[in-house]
Amino acid sequence: MTEILQKRIGDVLLPGTRHSLEALGAKVKVAEGGAGAAVSVELGVPVGTLEGPLRASLSDLAAAEGAKLVHVEVASRIRAHAVQPKLQPLQNVRNIIAVGSGKGGVGKSTTAVNLAMALSAAGAKVGVLDADVYGPSIPMMLGLSGKPDSPDGKSIEPMRAHGVEAMSIGLLVEQDTPMIWRGPMATSALTQLLNDTRWGDLDYLIVDLPPGTGDIQLTLAQKIPVAGAVIVTTPQDIATLDARKALKMFEKVGVPVLGLVENMAVHVCSNCGHAEHVFGEGGGQRMASQYGVPLLGSLPLELAIREQGDAGVPVVVAQPDSPAAQSYRDAALQLAVRLAMRPRVTPGISASLL
The missing domain is CATH 3.30.70 (Alpha-Beta Plaits)
Known part of the structure; x- marks a missing residue:
């Protein structure tokens, strides 16, 4: 029996x-x-x-x-999963998940933050790294202010909000200071933020990338051990066109795409309940089917998501029982599932990760 x-x-x-x-x-x-x-x-x-x-x-x-x-x-027990050839997972970070998009304005940062909150609410140990050095938005979305501590003058302690660790260039400079940097400076800042931050024992580190397929994305692929990527798009054709470029970029550099997240898929009127597909319908599913990757979830276009992001309390935390929060939790579960089905790290790197 x-x-x-x-x-x-x-x-x-x-x-x-x-x-x-x-x-x-x-x-x-x-x-x-x-x-x-x-x-x-x-x-x-x-x-x-x-x-x-x-x-x-x-x-x-x-x-x-x-x-x-x-x-x-x-x-x-979240295991460390395979990364690009010749790279190994960080000592205290089992899995780095890159969240990218082909173009700006699709809600990538909002999606990254709420996916992190959903994974944390499910019991995982989670961190968020803001890799958009030119336009850091994670501090505002998490309600963070002030400067992080540096106990030895070389490394920095991550700041904490809503149960997750976080680091961003936006926490190291004044809020209205522009990052007038050429590509090498920006990529150097990204690797320093990752490697000099004293991350705790993390199951997932969500990296919020800038939009596009430029220097920072290439540095991420070449120097940072990434277990998988998530592409955020909206249903409209122009957004999925650019999202295809991001997807192909990750494929070319050997980073597995865990799936797509279709943001702003439907708006439900708060007065009459009428559902309307403001940015088109089915674009994310068509793209997922065409490229053979899963659609992790379709997220709503909802006022509360924007309001809570501006207030520094993501909707998954502020309104955990709302349909919007459930949509993020569903997408986070599918993300975790797709990663769990990937190959794990080869034995012999670090007993704490296996």
Whole structure:
């Protein structure tokens, strides 16, 4: 019965996804005793609200097999995943996720911040790196001000907001100071921000890239160990045209694209409830199908998202029960799932990461 139950548990779908526990690399252990069976499941994605539904699914499965579950343990352990050749994950950061876009104005930074909040709410240890050195917006979106500490005059402590660590060039200069830098200076600033920040033990570091496919994106691909990329677009054709360029860029430099996020997909009138596709409909899904990458989620065009970003409290934190927050949580889950299905780092780099 133990072997049968263990095999059947591997076939159980993770709630909210179409993927089985076995496909996600979950570690399943079953032990039988006089009173019944005990099951432990270790997932490679943040557990969060999945624990209750997964427990129910396991109990139902055991009952169908004629077994009684007396103990169910569900936990998560985020592993380090493979990065570009000749690079290795950072010592304290298991997975760096780049969030990019082909053009500006598609809500990339808002998406990056709320995905980070959603992963953190699910129980992961998360950081955010603002790589847009010319137009840093993460400090305002997270409600951060002041200067970070430097305990030794060489490294800097990340600032913290809403349960996540954060670093941005915007925290090191005055708010209205323009970054009048040529490409090499900007790329040097990015690598310094990443390497000189005293990151804690992180499961995910979300990197908010500037729009386009320029120097900073190339530096990221060549010098920074990236486990995967997410492309943000809006449904309109001109946005998906530019998003295609970003997607192809990541493919050419060997960074796997985990999926697309379609932002501003639909607006629901707060007065009458009428849904309208202001920027077109289905552009993200068509692009995902054309290039064989998953559509991680479609996010709404909603006033509260903009208002909460300006107020420094992302909507996932400020209004966790709202449909908008749920959309971000759904997208974050799909992101974590796609990463969990990627190859892990080769053995022998750092025991703390494996």
